[in-house]
Amino acid sequence: MKYRNNPTERVTSSGAVIRFDSQKEARRYDHLILRQQAGEIRDLRLQVDFTLQEAYTDQEGRRIRAIRYRADFTYRERDGRLVVEDVKSRPTRTREYLIKRKLMKEQRGIDITEV
Incomplete structure (x- = not known):
């Protein structure tokens, strides 16, 4: 239970069952589904990864992991226009x-839209 959130599921x-880290994120999903059904948005995707820096090997031969950002929704x-959203609270x-x-x-x- 990271950040004292209550994990929530939607069917x-x-x-299919989708698990969300918080009730706030699940409510946002519900809203986006309604917008998609109304034809206001399209191509709704969850947990999309963006690579910000590729992995590499440094001069000493150590493998440096890639830096990635995972969006809650796109x-x-x-x-x-592509929208990248992250459901945020002060602790997150x-x-x-x-x-x-x-x-x-x-x-x-890309500007991340915080909800």
């Missing part, structure tokens, strides 16, 4: 997240 129309607006706006948010803007030109 999709196909019967989708496209009617005009085709960590120093690491803030750095990755800056790297997303600098490396990918």
Whole structure:
């Protein structure tokens, strides 16, 4: 139970169970599903990974892991614009997240929408 969140599940129309880290994230999913059904957005995806820096081997031969950011949701607006969303609360706006948010803007030109 990271950050004292209550993990929550939702069942999709196909019967699949999706587990969310918090009730807030599950409620946001419910809202986005309704928007997609209404034709306001399309291509809703969950837990999308973005590589911000590839893995590499340093001069001493040590393997350095890639830096990745995992978005809670991505989708496209009617005009085709990609939206990357992260459900945040004060405790989840960590120093690491803030750095990755800056790297997303600098490396990918993507602003993360915090909900």
